[in-house]
Amino acid sequence: MEFGGLYSCRNCLNPLALGDDLVSKNFKAKSGQAYMFIHAMNVVLGPKYDKQLLTGLHTIADIHCSKCGEAVGWKYVQAFDLKQRYKEGKFVLETLKMIEQY
Template identity: 65%
Template sequence: MADFRGQPLYNCRNCKNPIALRDDLVSKKFWAKSGPAYLFSHAMNVVVGQKKDKELITGVFSIADIYCSNCGEVLGWKYVRAYDATQTYKEGKFIIEIAKVAKLY
């Protein structure tokens, strides 16, 4: 098991499972189903669901919902593919809804 002591991280609000490190936070300027969301370059302890094409605010993407590996809570989604060349920087990154996580220091 990894040792995250001393590293700011984000946990599942429901079960406190570690989800993402502060160092992997790319942007705080995103929007999701429940409101504001963060874009992370990496997420841990998540299960990636089936991919589907979806039209979002910035275009059409292939995305997959992500779930907490401990309690199954839907946390956001993973960008699998961007169909617009200007949005490809999001591919492989994770949107995590602020309402679904708690920050821990």
């Protein structure tokens, strides 16, 4: 998929993800819409924990901007439902926390 562009931290403009790594724009976070990426960069992973989401139980880790420390989303570490396994290792970034740059 080709979306181009770069997604950066809204707070400090630290680049967080590439448009080319965007998998889906169809995710929801507490703050609103969120995007899923194959990779994220310049992020710090928090401790892993289990969370019951709309699509079942997942082990996730919150991710923070490596520069300003702002919580920007989460990483799917493990999905317990086979149908959700494609999410494992992928990153979800909240659109409210980032800006799209070209």
